[in-house]
Amino acid sequence: DQQVKQNSPSLSVQEGRISILNCDYTNSMFDYFLWYKKYPAEGPTFLISISSIKDKNEDGRFTVFLNKSAKHLSLHIVPSQPGDSAVYFCAASDIGTYKYIFGTGTRLKVLA
Amino acid sequence: GAGVSQSPSNKVTEKGKDVELRCDPISGHTALYWYRQSLGQGLEFLIYFQGNSAPDKSGLPSDRFSAERTGGSVSTLTIQRTQQEDSAVYLCASSLARQGPNTGELFFGEGSRLTVL
Numbered sequence: 382d383q384q385v386k387q388n389s390p391s392l393s394v395q396e397g398r399i400s401i402l403n404c405d406y407t408n409s410m411f412d413y414f415l416w417y418k419k420y421p422a423e424g425p426t427f428l429i430s431i432s433s434i435k436d437k438n439e440d441g442r443f444t445v446f447l448n449k450s451a452k453h454l455s456l457h458i459v460p461s462q463p464g465d466s467a468v469y470f471c472a473a474s475d476i477g478t479y480k481y482i483f484g485t486g487t488r489l490k491v492l493a
Numbered sequence: 494g495a496g497v498s499q500s501p502s503n504k505v506t507e508k509g510k511d512v513e514l515r516c517d518p519i520s521g522h523t524a525l526y527w528y529r530q531s532l533g534q535g536l537e538f539l540i541y542f543q544g545n546s547a548p549d550k551s552g553l554p555s556d557r558f559s560a561e562r563t564g565g566s567v568s569t570l571t572i573q574r575t576q577q578e579d580s581a582v583y584l585c586a587s588s589l590a591r592q593g594p595n596t597g598e599l600f601f602g603e604g605s606r607l608t609v610l
Binding site: 423 | 586
């Protein structure tokens, strides 16, 4: 079963506009969530995280929102830049297991 | 180096051969993870180590897959009698032990691309 889901395989956004990437999870024990960015032929790089005690975390152009009741998180990128074009993965973890479960990724394309 | 190092970066092998993939984590990181990304797929969890022990091997696809970690550092993922469906990018990541919120992010290597002919 897919415990972490990214239902949009791809997203296109104009440069300067907001990009919103979504992620849903099913396991209520997850308490830590992360977003990673991956360019072709490179390993994923960490972007931003949020723990279950918060509902928002901001870092520059990147903001992650967590809605625990809906088991949903989203990553907002404002303003979007062509260099943001990559595959974005969300991941979730339960501190009791240290195991990180990744979604299937969303390919973001920012159009100049 | 300062990051997670994986070798080889590319490996082409014939069906039925054994392969070994190596991961050198960031110094001091106690946790080490192996993931696999098949073409067009997401990151599939394989195994993780806390120190030298592997509390969770649940993601290993079959008994042809094994992994070990020695000295709390370098890890080797071994695939015996490779099959074409084993073709994928194998990613290693390491982290400090989680000690509460906002800790324990994974640092990934660049991956080892395995092609089984």
